[in-house]
Amino acid sequence: MSGEVPLLRLLDVSKRFGGVLALRDVSMDVGEGELVALIGPNGAGKSTLFKVICGVIKPDSGRIYFMGRDITGLPPERICRMGIARTHQVPRPFVGMSVLENVLVPASHARGLDMRRAEDLARDILRAVGLGGKADASIGSLTLYERRMLEIARALAADPRLLLLDEPFAGLNPEEAEEALELVRKLKVERRISIIWVEHVMGLLRRTADRVVVLNQGEKIADGTFREVVHSAQVITAYLGEKILDDIG
Numbered sequence: 001m002s003g004e005v006p007l008l009r010l011l012d013v014s015k016r017f018g019g020v021l022a023l024r025d026v027s028m029d030v031g032e033g034e035l036v037a038l039i040g041p042n043g044a045g046k047s048t049l050f051k052v053i054c055g056v057i058k059p060d061s062g063r064i065y066f067m068g069r070d071i072t073g074l075p076p077e078r079i080c081r082m083g084i085a086r087t088h089q090v091p092r093p094f095v096g097m098s099v100l101e102n103v104l105v106p107a108s109h110a111r112g113l114d115m116r117r118a119e120d121l122a123r124d125i126l127r128a129v130g131l132g133g134k135a136d137a138s139i140g141s142l143t144l145y146e147r148r149m150l151e152i153a154r155a156l157a158a159d160p161r162l163l164l165l166d167e168p169f170a171g172l173n174p175e176e177a178e179e180a181l182e183l184v185r186k187l188k189v190e191r192r193i194s195i196i197w198v199e200h201v202m203g204l205l206r207r208t209a210d211r212v213v214v215l216n217q218g219e220k221i222a223d224g225t226f227r228e229v230v231h232s233a234q235v236i237t238a239y240l241g242e243k244i245l246d247d248i249g
């Protein structure tokens with residue numbers, strides 16, 4: 001990315017919670033159309049990183065740039081309207097609403113569309129994630145797979161340029177995960193969305209991620225292709241161990 005402005009740039013971002021340094025001078029770039037896997041053991045700072053990017057928490061120091069603009073400390077709604085959306089580990093649908101309404105609300109809110117255009121868009125997004133036939137279904141009737149797809153649909157409704165996926169496949173069986181992965185790949189290519197993806201199923205991400213960033217105790221300890229990261233002795237001893245080597249093969 002030499003010379004060009006990355007879609008997202010973090011510069012020396014730190015965040016402390018009491019005695020815990022959740023992020024320690026983290027710098028990283030995400031380019032246009034890139035899929036970056038974010039990995040690290042429990043408590044490494046992955047969720048905190050998502051929160052500071054989305055504006056849910058403010059970093060103590062460091063700057064965050066999106067499309068060349070400094071977004072550090074901006075309120076989450078503003079950051080969302082600028083084009084950053086996220087999914088949550090535990091899907092957060094509006095349970096009293098239908099599947100369609102769940103996508104319609106963020107579509108009209110984030111994009112400022114009237115209801116008719118928001119509905120067209122919401123139906124289009126539901127088709128794109130394979131929920132076209134479920135528009136009128138209640139949230140309670142959805143399978144886990146469908147709930148996870150709805151969570152992605154709700155994030156897409158805001159028309160993001162950057163999508164933050166927090167373990168979007170947790171609890172899915174291998175066939176479902178494979179299907180969901182295909183869908184995310186398609187979204188990335190067809191909608192030209194950049195993605196940061198927190199995931200523990202490394203085998204899946206190996207084939208999909210352009211780059212891997214590894215956090216450990218709030219610190220970025222590796223940033224490169226899967227092969228480069230796996231061969232980093234520091235990463236192997238700090239976190240990845242035998243298991244990831246087996247997974248990556």
Ligand SMILES: Nc1ncnc2c1ncn2[C@@H]1O[C@H](COP(=O)(O)OP(=O)(O)OP(=O)(O)O)[C@@H](O)[C@H]1O
Nearest residue numbers: 017020021022040041042043044045046047048049
């Ligand atoms: N609101 C908070 N108040 C106090 N400490 C926090 C808060 N949020 C996170 N932490 C601490 O900051 C560190 C990083 O947590 P974070 O949730 O970002 O890690 P993570 O990599 O997402 O972990 P996991 O894989 O378990 O979700 C942990 O030590 C955690 O206990």
